[in-house]
Structures are given as structure tokens and as C-alpha cells.
Amino acid sequence: MRAEYQDGFVIVIRRFQPLDFQQVMEIEEEAFSEHNPYFYMQFYELNADTFLVAERGGNVLGFAVGLQVSGLGKVFSISVRKGYRGMGIGGMLLESLIRIFHNMGLAGVALEVRDSNYRARLFYEKHGFVRVGLCQNYYSDGENALLMRRVL
Numbered sequence: 001m002r003a004e005y006q007d008g009f010v011i012v013i014r015r016f017q018p019l020d021f022q023q024v025m026e027i028e029e030e031a032f033s034e035h036n037p038y039f040y041m042q043f044y045e046l047n048a049d050t051f052l053v054a055e056r057g058g059n060v061l062g063f064a065v066g067l068q069v070s071g072l073g074k075v076f077s078i079s080v081r082k083g084y085r086g087m088g089i090g091g092m093l094l095e096s097l098i099r100i101f102h103n104m105g106l107a108g109v110a111l112e113v114r115d116s117n118y119r120a121r122l123f124y125e126k127h128g129f130v131r132v133g134l135c136q137n138y139y140s141d142g143e144n145a146l147l148m149r150r151v152l
Contacts (some may be wrong), residue, residue: 011061011089014049014095016044023060024053031079036137040065043076052096053081060072064093066109073101073152075111096098102152109152112138113147124148 004082005037016024024040044051050073062080066073075097080089101109112135113120129148138145 005030012055013052013092014055015048015060016053016063020053020055021058024063027060027063027079027081028077030082032042032077042050043067049089050097050100052091052093059085062089064097066097068101068104069108069110071099071107072149073104073106073109090123091127094124098150098152099128106152109150111148113148115140115144115146121146123149 004026004091005090018041021041024081028040040051042051047067050068052064053060054062061084062078062082065076068074077093078090078093079096080087080093098109110128110132111129113124115134125148127150129150132146132149135145135147138141
């Protein structure tokens with residue numbers, strides 16, 4: 001996928017490559033405290049087709065990681081570098097990942113999001129996800145996770 005903005009700003013969505021690892025880790029550390037960075041290399045080794053990056057001129061601006069679980073696609077993680085949020089990059093990554101899951105013949109896509117993360121919840125709802133449940137004490141700090149799904 002490729003998007004070009006009015007000012008010539010071009011973003012390409014492509015598969016993650018090992019050379020992207022450091023930049024993905026920088027973005028991950030900006031956004032999350034829960035994940036072990038080396039999970040991402042394991043995800044790449046096991047799910048290369050569903051590990052995507054948004055890139056502009058060699059700079060990784062965001063990433064999305066998905067996997068297949070019990071006939072569903074699962075969004076494990078998605079994040080965009082600070083300074084580039086609100087430009088539609090996260091939506092491009094998510095829709096690209098959903099398209100891959102659809103092409104795999106999966107029935108739907110699932111994810112968990114912090115119950116308190118109102119902005120993320122609205123983002124997923126905007127992309128067709130609906131709330132299907134709540135997982136008590138899901139995160140290490142005891143916060144609940146909202147379970148969301150989108151039918152494909």
C-alpha cells in the first residue's frame with residue numbers, strides 16, 4: 001500500500017525486514033511498557049506475512065504485528081512514532097493487516113485494548129471493530145482489557 005499526501009509526503013506499507021528492528025523497537029518503547037522487545041523478532045520468524053511497517057524514505061514511522069489464532073486474525077500490536085500520529089498511518093497499517101487476514105480466508109479479526117485507552121478504542125471502532133467482552137486484570141498493572149472483534 002502507498003499513500004501520497006499533498007505536500008509530497010509518501011508513505012509505503014510493506015513487510016517488516018530485520019534491518020527495521022531498531023526503529024520498530026524505538027517506536028515500541030515510546031508507546032508500550034508491557035512487551036519484551038525480542039518478541040518482535042520471534043513474531044517476524046513465525047509470522048513474517050503479518051508484520052508490517054509504514055516507511056517513508058527509509059524511516060520506519062509505524063508498525064503493526066498480527067498473527068493467526070484459532071481461525072481468527074489477531075492484532076498483537078500497532079503503533080505510530082510520536083510526531084506522526086493522527087495522519088492516518090495507523091489506519092493504513094491496520095487496514096493492510098486486515099486485508100492480509102481476509103486474503104488468508106480468516107473469519108474475523110480480534111484484539112485487546114486497555115479499557116482506559118479511549119483514543120485507541122475509538123480508533124478501532126472507526127475501523128469496524130465492536131466490543132465483545134472484558135478481560136479482568138489482563139495487564140500486569142491490573143488494568144482490564146476490552147476485547148474487540150471485526151467480522152471479515
